[in-house]
Amino acid sequence: xxxxxxxxxxxxxxxxxxxxxxxxxxxxxxxxxxxxxxxxxxxxxxxxxxxxxxxxxxxxxxxxxxxxxxxxxxxxxxxxxxxxxxxxxxxxxxxxxxxxxxxxxxxxxxxxxxxxxxxxxxxxxxxxxxxxxxxxxxxxxxxxxxxxxxxxxxxxxxxxxxxxxxxxxxxxxxxxxxxxxxxxxxxxxxxxxxxxxxxxxxxxxxxxxxxxxxxxxxxxxxxxxxxxxxxxxxxxxxxxxxxxxxxxxxxxxxxxxxxxxxxxxxxxxxxxxxxxxxxxxxxxxxxxxxxxxxxxxxxxxxxxxxxxxxxxxxxxxxxxxxxxxxxxxxxxxxxxxxxxxxxxxxxxxxxxxxxxx
Amino acid sequence: xxxxxxxxxxxxxxxxxxxxxxxxxxxxxxxxxxxxxxxxxxxxxxxxxxxxxxxxxxxxxxxxxxxxxxxxxxxxxxxxxxxxxxxxxxxxxxxxxxxxxxxxxxxxxxxxxxxxxxxxxxxxxxxxxxxxxxxxxxxxxxxxxxxxxxxxxxxxxxxxxxxxxxxxxxxxxxxxxxxxxxxxxxxxxxxxxxxxxxxxxxxxxxxxxxxxxxxxxxxxxxxxxxxxxxxxxxxxxxxxxxxxxxxxxxxxxxxxxxxxxxxxxxxxxxxxxxxxxxx
Numbered sequence: 001x002x003x004x005x006x007x008x009x010x011x012x013x014x015x016x017x018x019x020x021x022x023x024x025x026x027x028x029x030x031x032x033x034x035x036x037x038x039x040x041x042x043x044x045x046x047x048x049x050x051x052x053x054x055x056x057x058x059x060x061x062x063x064x065x066x067x068x069x070x071x072x073x074x075x076x077x078x079x080x081x082x083x084x085x086x087x088x089x090x091x092x093x094x095x096x097x098x099x100x101x102x103x104x105x106x107x108x109x110x111x112x113x114x115x116x117x118x119x120x121x122x123x124x125x126x127x128x129x130x131x132x133x134x135x136x137x138x139x140x141x142x143x144x145x146x147x148x149x150x151x152x153x154x155x156x157x158x159x160x161x162x163x164x165x166x167x168x169x170x171x172x173x174x175x176x177x178x179x180x181x182x183x184x185x186x187x188x189x190x191x192x193x194x195x196x197x198x199x200x201x202x203x204x205x206x207x208x209x210x211x212x213x214x215x216x217x218x219x220x221x222x223x224x225x226x227x228x229x230x231x232x233x234x235x236x237x238x239x240x241x242x243x244x245x246x247x248x249x250x251x252x253x254x255x256x257x258x259x260x261x262x263x264x265x266x267x268x269x270x271x272x273x274x275x276x277x278x279x280x281x282x283x284x285x286x287x288x289x290x291x292x293x294x295x296x297x298x299x300x301x302x303x304x305x306x307x308x309x310x311x312x313x314x315x316x317x318x319x320x321x322x323x324x325x326x327x328x329x330x331x332x333x334x335x336x337x338x339x340x341x342x343x344x345x346x347x348x349x350x351x352x353x354x355x356x357x
Numbered sequence: 358x359x360x361x362x363x364x365x366x367x368x369x370x371x372x373x374x375x376x377x378x379x380x381x382x383x384x385x386x387x388x389x390x391x392x393x394x395x396x397x398x399x400x401x402x403x404x405x406x407x408x409x410x411x412x413x414x415x416x417x418x419x420x421x422x423x424x425x426x427x428x429x430x431x432x433x434x435x436x437x438x439x440x441x442x443x444x445x446x447x448x449x450x451x452x453x454x455x456x457x458x459x460x461x462x463x464x465x466x467x468x469x470x471x472x473x474x475x476x477x478x479x480x481x482x483x484x485x486x487x488x489x490x491x492x493x494x495x496x497x498x499x500x501x502x503x504x505x506x507x508x509x510x511x512x513x514x515x516x517x518x519x520x521x522x523x524x525x526x527x528x529x530x531x532x533x534x535x536x537x538x539x540x541x542x543x544x545x546x547x548x549x550x551x552x553x554x555x556x557x558x559x560x561x562x563x564x565x566x567x568x569x570x571x572x573x574x575x576x577x578x579x580x581x582x583x584x585x586x587x588x589x590x591x592x593x594x595x596x597x598x599x600x601x602x603x604x605x606x607x608x609x610x611x612x613x614x615x616x617x618x619x620x621x622x623x624x625x626x627x628x629x630x631x632x633x634x635x636x
Contacts, residue, residue: 072595169495175581177596216498216580230478340397340598347597351589352414354581
């Protein structure tokens, strides 16, 4: 017993010393370049690493890059405030939610250079009027991806085509209540942000009629399945689609012209930001056309930077799959933060649909 | 004096376990129960329970979970009992047991992905079916594939307790049974099975209860065509952030678990009585 006590005491002392050492080291390194670091909180693999190196070389800031895999996870981490993130890149509705929770710092327009490079239609969105809190990073759509080995061109152009009996047990959907309910709402002729119980009921009924065609409701795996040809048709986001197209030449992406979702990932400065000067430097760096173009080339998403678009190869910037024509663009809708009560309604109806078979 | 010391020492050992159980068993369960009484507006309410009990979707989901957990348990039991029985007859038992335990060291997610590869349109099973002239079938995203994969994952947890109880049987008992004129089947059914029933019980508990709340496989293999209570809990905690409702379903799951425990351990008294008889 005595020996055990001594042993335990030794372990405790050693761990305490190690802990102190780590703390001291952190402090020392922090003091050295505390003003010269920038902590970025972004989605995994969502920036060209060469750009980070370029930014570090150009400005002398040292970049710490951390990643998240869902808006909700990012929200929780910033709310808890454990890490001093200077920059975060959330999606549209989440920006509204973060603003409501007072988690964002207003951006000083005087310190931002190059906002005029952004196409006006991507500015001043409902989730952030006058871009007080955010600067567009990438944008995209919700659409249909199909495999031309099983689907003829033109056979699936609209949401309603998915309901055709021909596709029985052929369709894959993303496991996202907001997107799939939104699709059913558009198909029923309503807004994707509907808060009317009748409209939602009607959309849910319409969705339940789609059940025989649905093969699976899956998440990230949809990429793997579509590339492998497991299903001929799927509903997914343009960003995921870009990755699938790059891996399988038979795949094509369509944004239904009658309407769909327009989503944004914007750069924001969360309230945890410490190195504001570095954060502004990064925002301005990413707004520069050549950098935005390089990033768009690397990620494959659509850039909101019109000067950057001009720098992209013609085949890319005229690709209707990812830069839809203005007629379609007009019908796209951005998600609003519906508040917990309606999020719950959407999810309950979606759950009901998943149970319906 | 020494007995007192002994006692305090005993208590100090015990306190460690007590703290552990208080922190990691009692506190979380208490928190879940506490959370389940709060609505989205953070007001104390019974609405979550009312919601659950009046919603056809949730009740159907509960029934679904129950039916699937039952099927999974039944299949694992039917496969595991004979396996465990034959294992006791083998020469290199330790090696075979190791081979059965081995797959449990592999992460569940990896196993699920392996099955995706095997069951997919271009996977091994469909290659074989095409070779046999049957042609590729839809295997993934069916109830059958879900139950099969879940059963595969649970099998070791059923085999081990049954094997342990079978191995403990005194060979003399079986010889006695034969000497008294019982044939092989009678020996198995009237002697071996009743003695090993406790192993079967723990096996059923170890398989049925986790099966109730499976959620990863429902999406990966079942393609969300199979919805269990676990799926709903995941959604309420991660997507809708309605922790109250998620906790309510959690409480219901805990209640079902208690029910299963009491039902499967109900006849343990018989076992103790037998022991008394022996004594």
